[in-house]
Amino acid sequence: MTTAPEEVPRLRPVEAFPLEHEGRRVIALRDPAGYAAGVLLLPPTALEVLAMLDGQHSLLDIQAELCRRWGEIVPRSDLEEVLGLLDEHGFLDSPRFAALRAETDARFLASPARPAAHAGSAYPADPDALRRTFDAFFEPPAGPGPAAPGSPGGSGAGPVRALVAPHIDFHRGGPVYAWGYRALAEGTDADLFVVFGTCHAGMPEPFALTRKDFETPLGPVPVDREFVDALAARAAHDGFACEAAHRAEHSIEFQAVFLQYLFGGRRPFAIVP
Structure with a gap:
């Protein structure tokens, strides 16, 4: 009679960082791919153990x-409890997570548009509140003063061909x-912007397109599907x-x-993400 091999659990690529919670020092796990909620x-x-x-x-x-x-034995049941907690929350590379990922990806790929995943958390979901928040970013002394879209060369810096922009949280880098x-x-006065972004969760291919x-x-940002397909x-x-990334x-x-x-409502534009 053969014995089944011991399970060798694997933690998914996650972020771990120290945190103070209710007066205690804890380790927080977060999923940069967004499959594990919270x-x-x-x-x-x-x-x-991790x-x-x-x-x-x-x-x-x-x-x-x-x-x-x-110098002491940790009961197997304690380790199994930790693994169960990790698996329940989607942090283990397991059949349970594979099913969650397949369902989540299928739902996204079937959607007609890419939802605003971080509205209401990283920035306001209310349009008026969002405009007020962004307006404040332009206020001196930290900000540059109001922008004047539609007046190329108005800044006196010459034509802009590319922009290296941050992707840090708005409240820190506004x-x-x-x-x-x-x-x-x-x-x-460009009407098409090719936007390169980094994938924090990692992916096997060098680039990922979406239509x-x-x-x-503030309304949908259209994608130039003809350009995307040609690319x-x-x-x-x-x-x-x-x-799905x-x-x-x-x-x-x-x-x-x-x-x-x-530019929304001021001039038509599209992106290539």
């Missing part, structure tokens, strides 16, 4: 290593966005293989929101 709080000692959830160590291996480090986007608003318009509280036809890889990624969403704030 933040999971664990005691600092859990870090040593570090061994690499798909190489069985629970028996982890027990033995913790016993060596701590005035920096304002300086960059004022230069863009006053330095170009989906980007929803924002995909010339790419050396499947440009849509990782399209756009679902929760904020780096392009933030640019789409700012472009809509500047």
Whole structure:
């Protein structure tokens, strides 16, 4: 009679950072891909367990290593409880997570537009509140003063061909966005913006395209589908293989929101995300 091999659990690529919660120091886990909702709080000692959830160590291996480090045996039931918690919240690379990812991706790919994933959390979902928030970013002394969209060269800096913009949270980097986007608003009359963003969750392909318009509280930002399809036809890889990476990624969403704030209702424009 053969014995089934020991399970070797693997933690998904997640962010771990220290946090003060109710007067206690804890470790917070967050999923940059957005499949696991919210933040999971664990005691600092859990870090040593998390570090061994690499798909190489069985629970028996982890027990033995913790016993060596701590000088006492950690009951298997305690480890199973931690694993159950991680799996329940979508942090383990497991069949349960695979089903969650498949369902979530399918729902996104079937949607006609790319929802504003971070509206109401990273920035206001209410249009008027969003405009007031962005207006404040332009106010001196931190901001550059109001932008004047539609007047290329008005800033005196010459035509703008490209913009390196931040993708940090608006509440921390708002005035920096304002300086960059004022230069863009006053330095170009372009009606098409090719937006490159980073994928914080990582993906196997170098680029991911989408044909989906980007929803924002200020109205949808249209995607130039003809341009996207022409780009995909010339790419050396499947440009849509990782399209689901756009679902929760904020780096392009933030640019789409700012472009809509500047140009929406003033002049037609489209993006290539």
